[in-house]
Amino acid sequence: MPLDFVKMCSGRNSPSSSPSPSVAESSSGSDSSGRSTPRYTPDEIAIIFLNFYKFLTNLDYDAVDLKIPPPGGWPTMTTEICAPLITGYALEVARRLPYFDEKSKADIHYKSRLIDYPSYERDDFHKYDRREDIEFWSSEGVVGPIYIVCIAGGRESFGRDLFLNVIDGEITESLIRAMDLSPVDIKDYFDNLREAYQTLKLIPCPGRITIEAWDVEDGADEITEEQVISQKKEWHTNLDVQYALDSIINMRAFAAALVFNATVAVASVFDTILPTEEPTITSDPWRCTTEIFESYFDVPKPTGSLLTAILFYGDKLQKGCKSALTDAMGLPVCTFPP
Structure with missing residues (x-):
């Protein structure tokens, strides 16, 4: 199984816009944002993901590769199989999410491919333990890694790692060998990504790297x-x-x-x-x-x-x-x- 994506999603520096560690300290495996209940329920997060993933099938993702979990979530994603990579509330969310089959060669962002956790076997999850001294940040401060699920793995410089913070309901986009962007609410992140595709700021190219055209202006002459x-x-x-x-x-x-x-x-x-x-x-x-x-x-x-x-x-x-x-x-x- 392709665990390279999971390994790529392991260690990231805190975004420059986030407060310093002295302002908000993280305790290993615990949430320090002060939020007593998650912003979204697992089912609410699943619906947000499914709506966006259906949009992706209008681009270069194939609808037949979209996998929707049965009621109650993916039966293969249990604590015995997924620990120590995904546990607790993060697992409750992850097992209810839709996924694209790992055979799909489409990218969700620049040099970034979605991870298909239901296809992983027990040994795949045990090859890498994400619980180490890594600081994950939310808009509320530092959040324990047990609330983080890597949903997409980047490759090479500036490839995008996408982290889902299940307790604060946010996604953080991390550029490999570059920087972390500020966390964004799940709905807002997917709305922004949808708009980027609709306004041609991101252009999917099957078999090639996704085009980023943030600063490209319309040309006056026709190109042949x-x-x-x-x-x-x-x-x-x-x-x-x-x-x-x-x-x-x-x-x-x-x-x-x-x-x-x-x-x-x-x-x-x-x-x-x-x-x-x-x-x-x-x-x-x-x-x-x-x-x-x-x-x-x-x-x-x-x-x-x-x-x-x-x-x-x-x-x-x-x-x-x-x-x-x-x-x-x-x-x-x-x-x-x-």
């Missing part, structure tokens, strides 16, 4: 496949990132056009006054499939299940879209229709 393929440098140049961004923007514009046509058809049935021109692409590609077309109709804007369906449809188009670059670069790209 020939320019990308002819590069001498390895994958992940600025040109690669810009091409991926442009391709996905075009792809979502295509999805917007289909949604627009469908909306026109529905509007005509209800004698709705139609616009004189079609919506155009904006700097925010996600709006292409969710907002642009809405302002052209004096009808209620999509919400709830309808909005979810529109978002899912756009993701589905993106997932199945391919071009000549798919084999060469592993990119899901399309061309906006003439």
Whole structure:
């Protein structure tokens, strides 16, 4: 079993924004945040995880690899099997979480892969004991390691280790050989990660490293496949990132056009006054499939299940879209229709 991820998740320095050890002292295996009860119940945490994991299946994760526990949690994740790596309340949470099968090659973040604990056997858990003199931090101060579950393991420099703090309901993102970021509420962390994917700040590339495009600006000139393929440098140049961004923007514009046509058809049935021109692409590609077309109709804007369906449809188009670059670069790209 791939315990390298667990080992990678073992030792991290406290984030620079956290209070110094002299302010909040940790006692081995105990919670020192002063919280008498967990912020979230195990079932509440499981629901938060499941909602986000379902979103990931619209990207490069395969829905068939998503494993949902039976009522009561994973029967193989017991104290006898999981200790000393995961025990107590952390185990109660971990055994109720959904997981992606370890055979999945998708990454949740930059050089970061989710851990599939239900696939571990007893010896796998016993090969590494995380209970050592490591300080784990929460927004409340230092928290004992018995309340920490590593949910994703990073690899190489700047790969992301993701730690779940089950008592304070937070996730800490740790950059290998770099620094720890401040802990964030579970809901907020996953909402932020979802937004990063939706706004193309993170771009999943099957078989390759997830693209981080936090500071990449839209290019004025069109980039061709020939320019990308002819590069001498390895994958992940600025040109690669810009091409991926442009391709996905075009792809979502295509999805917007289909949604627009469908909306026109529905509007005509209800004698709705139609616009004189079609919506155009904006700097925010996600709006292409969710907002642009809405302002052209004096009808209620999509919400709830309808909005979810529109978002899912756009993701589905993106997932199945391919071009000549798919084999060469592993990119899901399309061309906006003439």
